[in-house]
Amino acid sequence: MHNNPLLATSGLPAFHRILPEHVEHAVLTTLEANRVELEQLLAAAEGTDLEFDAMVLPIERLSERLHRVWSPVAHLQAVANTPELRAAYNACLPAISRYATEMGHNQRLYALYQRLGEGPQTARGEGAGRLLELAIRDFRLSGVHLPAGQKARFKTVMEELSTAEAGFEQNVLDSAAAWSLHITEASRVAGLPGLILEPAAERALAAGAAGWLFELDQPTYVAVVTHADDPELRQSVYRGWVTRASDQADYSPGQDNSALIEQILALRHEAANLIGYPNFAAYSLATKMATSVDEVRDFLIELLRHSRDTGRRELQELESFAGRPLEPWDIAYYSEKLRDEKYSISDEALRPYFPLPKVMSGLFRVVEKLYGIRIQPVPGTDAWESHVEFYRLVDVSGREVGGFFMDFYARSTKRSGAWMDQCLNRLWNATDRQVPIAHLVCNFSLPAGDTPALITHDEMVTVFHEMGHVLHHLLTRIDYPSVGGINGVPWDAVELPSQFMETFAWEPEVVALCSGHYRTGEPLPATVLASLRASKNFQSALQMLRQVEFALFDLRIHAEYNPADGARLMDLLAEVRDAVAVVRHPEWNRFAHAFTHIFGGGYAAGYYSYKWAEVLAADAFAAFEEAGLFDADLAQRFRQHVLEIGGSRDIGEAFVAFRGRPAHVDALLKQSGISG
Ligand SMILES: [Zn+2]
Incomplete structure (x- = not known):
């Protein structure tokens, strides 16, 4: 197929020219070309002295070439979906996943990375050591190094596990549908x-x-x-x-997840043991910033210790407001009434103060004040929809750092929610000159007539959050894509830049930059802002306790599993609740049976990540509260030690380099109004 826009090797993707019939051809051609070139490379590497860049850069290029084809397809499927595109996308999924499995189990590639790890450390770019470390780690976590028998067993366990996890999720859906x-x-x-x-x-x-x-x-x-x-x-x-x-x-008597939970936990435990970890929690933490089960447990218990009394007081306040002891199904109802009475603030009513163009110019100003970066529109950039805009980021020195597409408005062809996605990764060396490009996607209501799009403060917080991810992706100084931007960043740290940016959206100085009544230009009145800020922390200890309960349950059920006793599901849940919850749960509550976050996959032994990243973000932000919101030296340090490093170094060490000490929970507790 001639002129397939997905096969272009430079520039921005030509979004409006990409058609469903281009997809399968481009994907299959690229996968095949990648296989052939990887084979040639591995053959050439045998028996020769290895030079890092000469080996690793071609492999990085192969991944980026595939990303260049697949990222626009996946993006269009999320923001400009049609039945034809969805069919083309789905048709490629098995081939993409087969290729990923092949790469993850490629013995010769694993051996190549190991040899490179033993070779000279000179003449390598920043992040090279970490790149090898992570690649070798991931090979080992997928069992490449195991003897044949154990490897086969590991593969079987993983297959059975994914069937059981899918079955768990299906039962939750089917059971709900039967009600x-x-x-x-x-x-x-x-x-x-x-x-x-x-x-x-x-x-x-x-x-x-x-x-x-x-x-x-x-x-x-x-x-x-x-x-x-x-x-x-x-x-x-x-x-x-x-x-x-x-x-x-x-x-729904046929959809009881009890047996599947036992099976899932047993399989995870066995998989972790096969790879050499004492339990699945330890296996899960191998890829996280947190270093051990004890560290995560202590972290959660510290949050608990500080929040429990405040949580009790919040419940007492609610019960005296209701005039009676409350059951779990009464809590949200009376909370809503109490919130109305205390703050009488409606996020909807604030829309006129937050015209989207004003919010964006305020946000760009914040980025400029912090990092000296200018964000410039590039009109006329090819996109998938007429409202989409493209911006480039230019450094103080006039150097182009990267760019991003902004797609703000809801459409029937678009997935709901808000997110950042990687369009292109930074790939920079003697041959390649590619700057990173991001997508910032939201689902706001379209402007009507002459009125600009008006958003709520909550939506403004969302834009700040996603912009934090955009900056993390774009400001990277790492030239190897696999450890640049958000790549290679552990899961419990990847929300640090986004939650850090979110906090700015609550600062009076920033709200002043971002608000102005669309008719009068009047900024949001100080009294309204004050009650908005107060309402943010309504029942924050009760919410904290709920998250700690989920996270501690998730950690312990994976860390304390032993084959002789099985999961001890209900006993363990009761123990966690005794230690954490202040709201009483009825005996028939079976919350764990529909906890798809952890039993459906994804967040298993990782639920604590939400709070972990919040603590990092709050502590980073506290440094700005101490030094001044726009302190240039501090912002430079944050950029240098956090935003620019991607996954190229240990985030715990990087945080210490920025903050002068490890993160602790005080800042989050203070920002949540729980103590301090
Ligand atoms: Zn996020």
């Missing part, structure tokens, strides 16, 4: 928003019934426990939600 609640009296649905009631009435009608037919999904659950005036309705929906896929779910 329904039919209500006919209008008095019982009082308080519920139209957004939930209307579809429920339509469902009842479609089933030939009067009233409302409720199904069990996250929005329904949240709306009912937060807004329904009828405590019995709240209890019914709560009970459905916390018994999904369990022995307590009489509505």
Whole structure:
């Protein structure tokens, strides 16, 4: 196929020229070319003295070439989806995953990296040592070094594990789908928003019934426990939600996850043992910034120790507001009422003060003040949709650092949520001159008529968050893509730059830069901002305790597993709750049976990461509170030791280089209003 835009080797992707029929051809051609070239390289390497760049750069180029093809496809599939594109994308997934498995299990490539690790340390770029270290680590974590019998067993265990994890998730979905609640009296649905009631009435009608037919999904659950005036309705929906896929779910007897949980934990434990780790938590931490199970446990217990009394007081305040002891299905309901009474602030009502162009110019000003970087629009850049804009970042010296596409508005063809994605990675050496390019994607409402797009403060926080990821990706000084930008950054540290930027969105000085009533230009009144800031910490200790409960349960169930006793699921959950929770859970609560974050994969023995990164971000931000919000020397240090290094060094050491000491929890507790 001639002129396939996905096969271009330089410049920005030609988004508007990419068609579904280009996808499979470009992907398969590139995978095949990569295989051939890797083979040639490995053959040439045998029996010769290895020079780092001569070996590693071609391999880095192969990955980046594939990224150049696949990243635009994956991006378009998320922001400009069509049935044809989705089909083309799905058709390539097996080939992409086969290639990744092949690379991850390539014995000769593993041996090559090992030989390079033993070779001379000179004439290598920054991050070279870490690149080898991470590559070798990942090979070993996937069992490449094992003797044949154990390797085969490891492969079987991993396959069974992914089947069991998928089964767990499927049971949660099927169990929820089996639940329904039919209500006919209008008095019982009082308080519920139209957004939930209307579809429920339509469902009842479609089933030939009067009233409302409720199904069990996250929005329904949240709306009912937060807004329904009828405590019995709240209890019914709560009970459905916390018994999904369990022995307590009489509505879905075939979907009890109890046996799958046992199986998943046993398989994970065996996999970790095969690789040489005492338990799965230790295996999971091998790729994290946290160094040991004890360190994570101590960290969570410290958060707990500081939050529990405040959490108790928050619950007491709520119960005295309600005038009675509260059940778990009452908490959200009375919290909402108490919040209204205390702060009477509606995020929606603030929209006129946050026109999107004003927020963005304020955000760009913040970046400029911190790092001396200018962000310039490049009109007319090819994109996938007419509202999309492209910006380039220019350093004080006039050097182009990178660029990013900004796609702000919701469309029916676009995935929901907000995110940063890597469009191109930094690849810089004697031959390659590629600067990093990012995508910043949100889902705001389109501007109507002459009125600019107006966003809530919450959405402003989101833009700041994603901009933190963008800066992390773009400001990297590391020239090897696999350890540049966000690549190679451990999972429990990757939210540091984003949560750090988020904090700025709450500072009066920054809100002043970012707000201005779209008609009058008047900045957000100081009193409104003050109550907005106060409302941010409403029940923050109760929220902290909830996160600590999840994280400690996740850590302990993986760290303390032993084959003789099995998972001890309910006992362990009860122990964690005794130690952490201040809200009492009913005996029939089976929260763990639908905890897809950890039993569906993803966050297993990693749930603590949320809080871990928050602590890093809060402590980094505290340095700016001490030195001045826009202190140039400090910002330079943050850039140099955190934003620029990508995954090229240990983040714990880098943090010490920036802060002069390791992070501790005080700053987060203080920022959350829990102590200090
Ligand atoms: Zn993030």
